[in-house]
Amino acid sequence: MPVIVKKGNGTFQQHIQIDNHSLVADVPVNLGGDDQGPQPHDLLAAALGSCTAMTIVMYAKRKEMALDDVEVSVSQTMIAGTHLFTRHIHYIGNLNAEEKARLTEIANKCPVHKTLTSTIQVVTDFS
Structure with missing residues (x-):
């Protein structure tokens, strides 16, 4: 099963889809992100x-x-x-x-x- 990653909200946020599961990755504010998920x-x-x-x-x-x-x-x-x-x-x-x-x-x-x-x-x- 492939892991699918697409742009989320904000500058760096990414939505990750793994089968029936959704995750969010981001970077901290001090790196220009919104800190909405783990790096x-x-x-x-x-x-x-x-x-x-x-x-x-x-x-x-x-x-x-x-x-x-x-x-x-x-x-x-x-x-x-x-x-x-x-x-x-x-x-x-x-x-x-x-x-x-x-x-x-x-x-x-x-x-x-x-x-x-x-x-x-x-x-x-x-x-």
Whole structure:
């Protein structure tokens, strides 16, 4: 399913359509936008965080671990030309250190993490 992006209201706002779901992306006022939605890089960080959490929950359920909840925060910065995502995972539940370590290994196997750490190629056509 393609992701369709069209101009929204304001200078930079974009409406994003993904199947039956609608989102808005924008930039902050200090960058000339209207701050009506997250910036594109924040959407990328959100994809990593949400995929991480979903992958952990799926694995924990399958292994019947006592994971009550998981919270993932992702920050990002540029360092010497490298885009660095820093991910913090907070496990909630009666888990021992070994289970947390295993869940952290599994987090690195989420599809978005695998995509971001693989070779990425963007092909562009136009009409």
